[in-house]
Amino acid sequence: MSKNYDLVTIGGGIVGLAIADAWLTTNPRDSVLVIEKESSIAFHASGRNSGVLHAGFYYAPDSLKAKLTRDGNQKLREFCHERNIPILEAGKVVVTKSEKEIPALEKLYSQGIANGCTLELIDENQLREIEPLARTHGKALWSPLTAVSSPIGVTQALADRVIEKGGEIRLSTSVTLAGPGWVTINGSEKVLAGHIVNTAGVFADRVAHWFGVGKEYKMMPFKGLYLYGNWEKGRMKRHVYPVPDARNPFLGVHTTVTVDGTVKLGPTAIPAFWREEYSDFSSFDLGEMSEILSLFPKFFFSKHHNVPGLIKSEFPKYIKRYLVNQVREMVPSVNVKDFQTKGRPGIRAQLLHVPTSKLEMDFVVRSGEKSTHVLNAVSPAWTSSLAVGEYVVKNIHDGGFH
Numbered sequence: 001m002s003k004n005y006d007l008v009t010i011g012g013g014i015v016g017l018a019i020a021d022a023w024l025t026t027n028p029r030d031s032v033l034v035i036e037k038e039s040s041i042a043f044h045a046s047g048r049n050s051g052v053l054h055a056g057f058y059y060a061p062d063s064l065k066a067k068l069t070r071d072g073n074q075k076l077r078e079f080c081h082e083r084n085i086p087i088l089e090a091g092k093v094v095v096t097k098s099e100k101e102i103p104a105l106e107k108l109y110s111q112g113i114a115n116g117c118t119l120e121l122i123d124e125n126q127l128r129e130i131e132p133l134a135r136t137h138g139k140a141l142w143s144p145l146t147a148v149s150s151p152i153g154v155t156q157a158l159a160d161r162v163i164e165k166g167g168e169i170r171l172s173t174s175v176t177l178a179g180p181g182w183v184t185i186n187g188s189e190k191v192l193a194g195h196i197v198n199t200a201g202v203f204a205d206r207v208a209h210w211f212g213v214g215k216e217y218k219m220m221p222f223k224g225l226y227l228y229g230n231w232e233k234g235r236m237k238r239h240v241y242p243v244p245d246a247r248n249p250f251l252g253v254h255t256t257v258t259v260d261g262t263v264k265l266g267p268t269a270i271p272a273f274w275r276e277e278y279s280d281f282s283s284f285d286l287g288e289m290s291e292i293l294s295l296f297p298k299f300f301f302s303k304h305h306n307v308p309g310l311i312k313s314e315f316p317k318y319i320k321r322y323l324v325n326q327v328r329e330m331v332p333s334v335n336v337k338d339f340q341t342k343g344r345p346g347i348r349a350q351l352l353h354v355p356t357s358k359l360e361m362d363f364v365v366r367s368g369e370k371s372t373h374v375l376n377a378v379s380p381a382w383t384s385s386l387a388v389g390e391y392v393v394k395n396i397h398d399g400g401f402h
């Protein structure tokens with residue numbers, strides 16, 4: 001039996017939910033269905049991230065990330081207040097590991113100002129006042145609007161709002177094939193849709209290929225590991241981040257304060273060998289592993305990234321001592337003895353442009369027949385989600401992405 005919906009999203013992470021939410025705001029009478037293969041909301045990236053509301057200074061001024069993160073930060077903050085979800089206005093400092101990093105820090109500052117972010121370049125004395133546990137060399141960056149909330153709490157609350165607006169969410173339901181105007185679920189049931197939005201996270205490339213969209217892209221997953229500290233809550237007040245390597249789309253291992261004041265280290269960006277390679281072999285897929293490994297010989301020599309450097313620095317982070325030592329350069333009081341508890345790992349759904357071996361740095365959204373494909377919803381798409389939702393829906397109504 002088939003059923004008709006005006007809009008179907010494939011994937012019930014924060015991006016799929018935000019698009020459903022925005023659609024129901026512009027078209028309140030429409031029927032909207034969110035299809036999620038897991039039995040709970042936020043099982044993947046949306047519930048396994050740092051929960052940081054980024055301010056938007058890491059991204060090129062003409063990028064989608066710059067615009068949608070600055071706006072998304074504000075919208076998500078308002079959403080947390082509207083729904084009484086705890087949010088900690090921790091703020092963030094970006095510190096240097098040597099004076100050589102000061103030009104890159106200043107560049108980050110100028111970029112942030114161009115992006116309309118509230119930012120300040122501070123000296124060592126000011127840093128000591130803002131976060132006494134952090135160290136820098138000469139200068140640091142202060143971002144007061146970088147906050148933190150609960151990744152699962154926020155995503156669940158958005159799911160609740162979608163249902164309140166009349167949307168339907170089907171959990172434990174897998175889309176096994178789809179094409180323009182239809183999806184097959186759990187291998188047999190057919191659902192018809194006026195428009196389909198692919199927000200399948202780490203599977204977004206595979207879903208897009210069913211529609212003949214984004215054939216030049218493949219997903220290259222990276223694993224983010226965390227370590228929790230046993231420090232008393234509130235001992236560390238701010239998030240402390242390094243100056244990132246601009247050649248890679250990752251921010252480098254950092255310390256964040258969770259919304260309840262616990263300190264955690266991470267996440268790493270270790271290449272993963274299959275899409276949901278968390279900590280065991282339950283989702284092992286030989287086909288996926290072969291596909292991902294086949295991308296590596298060319299990717300290793302990519303002129304766009306320092307891949308040998310990335311591999312050399314990331315794989316040792318499986319060793320706790322090595323991971324902790326990365327952070328000690330920024331927060332000297334961090335030590336291995338206090339940081340022993342592993343957090344839930346997350347997988348970054350990082351898109352690779354196969355012909356050029358380039359990891360896409362910006363969000364990538366493509367139109368297909370009666371469909372839209374969100375192909376690179378990498379960090380900070382959790383922060384940006386509500387702005388991404390409005391942006392995607394507006395573009396669908398205006399005729400699609402070109």
Ligand SMILES: Cc1cc2nc3c(=O)[nH]c(=O)nc-3n(C[C@H](O)[C@H](O)[C@H](O)COP(=O)(O)OP(=O)(O)OC[C@H]3O[C@@H](n4cnc5c(N)ncnc54)[C@H](O)[C@@H]3O)c2cc1C
Nearest residue numbers: 011013014015037046049050052175201224346380381383
């Ligand atoms: C380690 C880590 C740390 C991060 N830290 C931050 C941060 O601090 N701040 C920030 O803003 N962002 C952060 N991010 C990024 C953020 O988590 C993601 O950008 C965001 O969660 C992406 O949401 P999504 O809905 O696209 O993906 P997901 O949450 O992965 O949702 C996709 C969903 O699609 C479902 N699905 C897939 N295929 C199918 C199918 N065939 N049928 C039905 N359902 C399907 C999956 O089960 C999944 O639930 C981090 C990410 C990671 C991995």
